[in-house]
Amino acid sequence: MIRSFWLLPALLALPLAASAVEVRQFDSADKQQRYEHLISQLRCLVCQNQSLADSDADLAKDLRDEVYGIIQSGQSEEQAIKFLTERYGDFVLYRPPLKPITVLLWAGPLLILLAGALLLWQQARRRRTVAALHLTEEERQRLDRLKKNLEG
Structure with a gap:
């Protein structure tokens, strides 16, 4: 009884396996x-x-x-x-030839990487500027003293 339970799914799967093979x-x-x-x-x-x-x-x-x-x-x-x-x-083709119509396929990943780096750089610069604008005069003086201590 138990053997026949497994036999039916195996027989049903047999045509699927046979259809995947090209001779x-x-x-x-x-x-x-x-x-x-x-x-x-x-x-x-x-x-x-x-x-x-x-x-x-x-x-x-x-x-x-x-x-x-x-x-x-x-x-x-x-x-x-x-x-x-x-x-x-x-x-x-997995490796299309380099010609004017396919140049974006070859240069695209580099352009995306450069655009991402530029975006990150701009965000970091903007955050520094915004953070510096919110300092009080006392905080700026303290920051300058800390910078001087670190430099030497």
Whole structure:
């Protein structure tokens, strides 16, 4: 009785496991290696944070089929990349080439970092100025004496 309780969920999960496996036949080991390398270097357009090899999205499956067809027809990895970038843009690449349209992809993180540093610097400067404005004359004199003592 207990054994049959676990058997039913296992049998229900079996089609899910079987559907996740794609079986592909290649003419040579070289083509298979090129295919696997290529799908690991291309981005899934739906998931965006996964490669074509890692994604279970329908579009990723379609793109893997395209790559498989290109590799099986004897074309090179460069030709496959060219086909996919012409069709989907440079976003399909994990490392898009540096050109005027993609410069923001490369410079964006640095610009955001610099803008954040500038904002922090301005906030710190503003707080210092505001804090200094609220001191009484006696507090300012005491602060000056403390500064002199620290300096030497």
